[in-house]
Structure formats: structure tokens, C-alpha cells
Amino acid sequence: MSHVNEEVFPLLRTRLRTRALAAAATLVLGTGLYAGLGPLVSGASSHREAPLTAADPQIDGTDLYAFVSPDRPSTVTLVSNWIPFQEPAGGPNFYAWATGVNYDIKIDNDGDAKADLIYRWVFHNHYRSADTFLYNTGTVTSLTDADLNFYQTYDLYRINVDTGRSATLLNDAIAAPSNVGAASMPNYNADLFGAAVKQFGGSANPSYSWVGQADDPFFLDLRVFDLLYGADLKEVGDDTLAGFNVSAFALQVPKDALAAKGDAEANPTIGIWTTASRRSMRVEASGSQDFTAKFVQVSRLGMPLVNEVVVPVGAKDYFNSSKPSGDAVYLPKVQDPELPHLLNAVYGTEVPDSDPNTPGIQRADLISVFLTGVEGLNMPANVKPSEMLRLNMSIAPCTTACSPFGVIGGDNAGFPNGRRLSDDIIDVSLRVVLGVLLPSHQAIANTISDGVQVNDVTFNTA
Structure with missing residues (x-):
């Protein structure tokens, strides 16, 4: 279980889907990150919304949430979901974050349509053994269990775009793994999900980070795409995305950490969006591929449904590469x-x-x-x-x-x-x-x- 003080950072339960059970293991996450609202569960605010992201789900940002935390009103909770439509039985490789990608939450705190702050997640893969096809080789009871063959760590950075300064908030933090099932991970919520909550910042008003797999919290009837609910509203009332997971990162930080001049009382309004950026590829004369060139933005999400139903298909990939200033x-x-x-x-x-x-x-x-x-x-x-x-x-x-x-x-x-x-x-x-x-x-x-x-x-x- 996480060592976070439960009086300051109370835990709540959420559910992650598995094939064997309708709701599988109950997951635990601080209300500071999910503000008393519970599980991360799936929909299609921006799932597979553009040709490029539909073909590259690891950089497909699905939903973005931002709200003042009900349990700690001096803080804001930010949640960003990725990799849509995760079938719970999708082993043996399950669902991993992309390495070599910058996953960002960007903050505009002065209304000029430009990022002033960036929170950045960078992921790394780890295999304890390359001589097995298994995700886990036995029962997993902790994030550092030797039977968890594949796991991911992440570095979390805070970049002040205005000053050019970057700070490392977390280094080599372990992400909660995909929930393989009750036999492999019998106490998933306590041993793995809750243990992935990480604290950083000062002790007086700390910040928290969590990264892992969860039941996707967006709900809707996707038959909107079948001639707008069957052309006579007969195709409504079914959460057609129930049971799918997403990968998520959640962040709870003090309001002043997000506000212009560090003063949320004087400057309370912020704009938030997420992006993912991959390195561009260069093909050498020999035919070999070089992925060390500059980062190129390939995904963008702010308000729900914009690229899904407002931007026409011919401009969707362009939107994902664009900046709010344009x-x-x-x-x-x-x-x-x-x-x-x-x-x-x-x-x-x-x-x-x-x-x-x-x-x-x-x-x-x-x-x-x-x-x-x-x-x-x-x-x-x-x-x-x-x-x-x-x-x-x-x-x-x-x-x-x-x-x-x-x-x-x-x-x-x-x-x-x-x-x-x-x-x-x-x-x-x-x-x-x-x-x-x-x-x-x-x-x-x-x-x-x-x-x-x-x-x-x-x-x-x-």
C-alpha cells in the first residue's frame, strides 16, 4: 500500500476490468488525484479520432480532466488518459506507454494561447528476463516483485517555458502494471495500484503523481456514429464502451504552482491541453533509420470532442500537430x-x-x-x-x-x-x-x- 498519509490524501476505490470478472479487482487511488469521483472508466471523447492516432494508439490521447480537488481545495487535479479501447485480455504484452515519446500536459496561465508550464512524462521499459514470453512469471505482490517480468518507470519533469528552467519532480518512478488477473495479481489494488501513488514537493502542501492502467471514465453510447443513434433515437442508453481500459497519468498540484506569477488568487484561470511528441525519423543512404532527430508533435487534446466531431477528417492529423496559437x-x-x-x-x-x-x-x-x-x-x-x-x-x-x-x-x-x-x-x-x-x-x-x-x-x- 502507498505510504501516503490517508488523512491528507484519502484513498478511494475504482475498478479495473478483467476478462474473468465484470469489475475484477477494486483499485485504490487517492481522492486528491480523482477528487472523490472514483474509477477511471472508457469512452470516445478523442479515441481514434484521426487517421494517424488511430494507427498509433500509444500516442492517442483520449480524454483530459481538470478540476479543483474536492478533498484538498488548495490543489488542482489533472488526469490525462491514453491508449484507448484496451481489451482486458490483451496479453501477453498488454499495454505499455511508448518510450522515446514526450507525453505533456501544457498550461497557459496568461491567456496568450502559448504554454507557460509543461509537465512531462518520459517512460522507460524494463525486462527482468528476455528468455520468456510472460508478462509476469508468478504471483506479483509489489511493484518491485521479481515475478513482474515487464515493468515501466517514468521521469516526471516540470518545465517553465517562460524562464527556460526545467526541474525533475520524479525519477525512475514505477508505473502500475496492467492487471493480468486475480491469479497473477491477487491484491492488485493494495499491492500495485495504490503503491503507484508518488509524493513530491514540500511536505506542507505536497503534490502527488500516479501512472497506470485504469477503467476509462468517459461514458457514452457510441452509436452516435450510426446515423446519429439509428436515425430515430432508438439506439441510445447503452454505454457501448463499458469494460475497456485506458492508460492514465494523474497529477495533483497546488493551485499556485499552475497560476501566473505563482498567485492563484490574483490569476485563477488557466488553460490546459495535452500533447505527445515523437522524434522524427531520418533514413540514411544505407537504408537504416535514425530516430534521434527533433521531436515532432503528433497528438493534441484539450476540450473533448473537438477533433472528434468539429475538425473535418482532412484536417485531423494537422490539428494534432498544431498549436493553440494557430x-x-x-x-x-x-x-x-x-x-x-x-x-x-x-x-x-x-x-x-x-x-x-x-x-x-x-x-x-x-x-x-x-x-x-x-x-x-x-x-x-x-x-x-x-x-x-x-x-x-x-x-x-x-x-x-x-x-x-x-x-x-x-x-x-x-x-x-x-x-x-x-x-x-x-x-x-x-x-x-x-x-x-x-x-x-x-x-x-x-x-x-x-x-x-x-x-x-x-x-x-x-
Whole structure:
């Protein structure tokens, strides 16, 4: 079990899928990292969203979460999920992070659409024996067990882009392995999952890191891609991604560590996005391949569903390589997205327009949600329009009677002010796309739903 003080960093349970049991081993993770919301469980906010990432799942960022930690309101919890649709029985190699890749969470704390801080994870592979095909050679009871044949370690860095200084926060920390099953890992939650929580920083207000495999927390009915729920809303209500895992890293850090000038009270709003970068390849005259060239960004994720359903297929790989500072090119697709027109064609719903007196479709509401932040909620001063997840750290976390619909449900601690694991992203997004934020909107914008309001595994608090 982790040696973290449970009074400061209480543990909660989450579930990881295995073939043998519907919910398999109960996993333990600090509420500081998952803020009382429980398991990491799978969906498709940005799963296989572009041609390149669909062919290279190790660099496919699936979801990003950011919220003020309910158990420690002086901190923020960041969760980034990768490698989608992990079948629990996917051995003998199971699911590993890519080596030679920079996995980053980037923070813009002054609204200029440029990263001011970067948290970076770099992974390393370790085999205790190369003379076996087995992931583990016996029962595994600890992260350092000799029977855990394959394991990964990671280095965690904090890079201050403004000053150019880099600090190593963790070195050779061991990631929780894939859950092979009850025979191989009989006490997975205590021996492996919980033990992967690492503390760093000062003792007065410490930070925590966790890396491992978990049940993916995004929930939805993926039959949205079957002519928008069967063309008559008959294909709803089934969490079609239940049972799949993801690989995740979670970070809990003090608010001041993220804020401009180290002052979260004066500068509470931050923008967050993730990227993955691989080294480019050079082919020598001999035909050999050299992977020591510069790093090239190959994945990007901020707000959910943007590259999934807003960016057209011809621009998806480009989006994954782009920076928020260049997002003006996507303004037409946010101003007049494809989805309202598809809903109109299939269901006869109106195509919303925030300013009918101006030629063309105008969607000031979507621009505020996806590109600038909502005024009075999470819009930075002097913001440069750009796509990222924005969080106002001064808004207190919700601890009781929280709404899965976040802001449109009267709960300003939820999406699109950051994103919690329990926020119902699909229903919120459908309603926002149909104009629920506009003063005058069609009735269906208040009720449209994919019929999946909660994750298939309960988010626990203890």
C-alpha cells in the first residue's frame, strides 16, 4: 500500500476490468488525484479520432480532466488518459506507454494561447528476463516483485517555458502494471495500484503523481456514429464502451504552482491541453533509420470532442500537430459546425444562430465555450481565441448535489469550467450544439440525450 498519509490524501476505490470478472479487482487511488469521483472508466471523447492516432494508439490521447480537488481545495487535479479501447485480455504484452515519446500536459496561465508550464512524462521499459514470453512469471505482490517480468518507470519533469528552467519532480518512478488477473495479481489494488501513488514537493502542501492502467471514465453510447443513434433515437442508453481500459497519468498540484506569477488568487484561470511528441525519423543512404532527430508533435487534446466531431477528417492529423496559437484557422468550423446540420437533416431540429441579423450562421456561444472561455466564468483577460480546456481555480469544488451537466445544470464547478470524471460530456455537448446557451432556443436543446448519464462503474468516495 502507498505510504501516503490517508488523512491528507484519502484513498478511494475504482475498478479495473478483467476478462474473468465484470469489475475484477477494486483499485485504490487517492481522492486528491480523482477528487472523490472514483474509477477511471472508457469512452470516445478523442479515441481514434484521426487517421494517424488511430494507427498509433500509444500516442492517442483520449480524454483530459481538470478540476479543483474536492478533498484538498488548495490543489488542482489533472488526469490525462491514453491508449484507448484496451481489451482486458490483451496479453501477453498488454499495454505499455511508448518510450522515446514526450507525453505533456501544457498550461497557459496568461491567456496568450502559448504554454507557460509543461509537465512531462518520459517512460522507460524494463525486462527482468528476455528468455520468456510472460508478462509476469508468478504471483506479483509489489511493484518491485521479481515475478513482474515487464515493468515501466517514468521521469516526471516540470518545465517553465517562460524562464527556460526545467526541474525533475520524479525519477525512475514505477508505473502500475496492467492487471493480468486475480491469479497473477491477487491484491492488485493494495499491492500495485495504490503503491503507484508518488509524493513530491514540500511536505506542507505536497503534490502527488500516479501512472497506470485504469477503467476509462468517459461514458457514452457510441452509436452516435450510426446515423446519429439509428436515425430515430432508438439506439441510445447503452454505454457501448463499458469494460475497456485506458492508460492514465494523474497529477495533483497546488493551485499556485499552475497560476501566473505563482498567485492563484490574483490569476485563477488557466488553460490546459495535452500533447505527445515523437522524434522524427531520418533514413540514411544505407537504408537504416535514425530516430534521434527533433521531436515532432503528433497528438493534441484539450476540450473533448473537438477533433472528434468539429475538425473535418482532412484536417485531423494537422490539428494534432498544431498549436493553440494557430487556432484561428478553425474558427469557421466552430462558428458553423457540421453537427447541427446533421441533426437537422436526420431529426429536423433547427440550426441555431446567435445573431440571425448577420449573414451566415453565427455561434458566439460555441466560440465562448470552445475558444475563449465563458465570460464571467473562465475567460482569461485579454484572451487569444484558442482551443483548450479552461479552469477557473477560484470556483469552489462541488461536494454535494453536483450536476453531471456542469454549468448548464447550475453547477459552475463542472464542464466547461474544467472537466470532472462524472460530467456528462455527450449530453452537455449535444445541448450546447443545439443552442441551450442562447437566450431563445428550441425545446429539444434542454432534453436531448444519448441515454447514458453515468459510468457503468460507480464513482466511489471512500
